[in-house]
Amino acid sequence: FLNQSSQPALSGVQGLMFGHIPFVEVMTLYSLYNGSQPRVEGTKGENVTCSSLNTGMMGAAIDRDVTAIFHGHDHKNDYRIDVPVSQDRSLTIGYGRKSGYGGYLGGVADDPGARVINLALDPADSTKFSWSSYIRTEKGEIVDQKNETSNNGNQPQLACGMF
Known part of the structure; x- marks a missing residue:
């Protein structure tokens, strides 16, 4: 990522990033902004199960003009x-939505769906775009995340759950 994204042809190109295991910063930032609307929207139904190693990917993403990073792994978030x-x-740092039936259930994991991302290319600058996202359930319903809250308590999380 670092080597390829630093090529002159990609300099200043806006991007989105997707990964399975959340970065350590997801845990830290949720604890910092918890309950601070409009900064946080959606449901936190379990602790962040992030990597125990900070790889520096978030800092690299910020340096490379990444606009959003989306993770999976934690089924209830x-x-x-x-x-x-x-x-x-x-x-924007966030989660998709549990989309299948395997693994564990509970909370939003009982209502499978997906995060839909709409992109619109900037007609004046082909390296830029605007975007929006929302959760659509398997039943076709669109979830109003502004009205969802954490049901995992408001205590700051101090350690990642994955080692």
């Missing part, structure tokens, strides 16, 4: 956090 990274820029 579908929240997103808007994090200011500069005066005129923010980074």
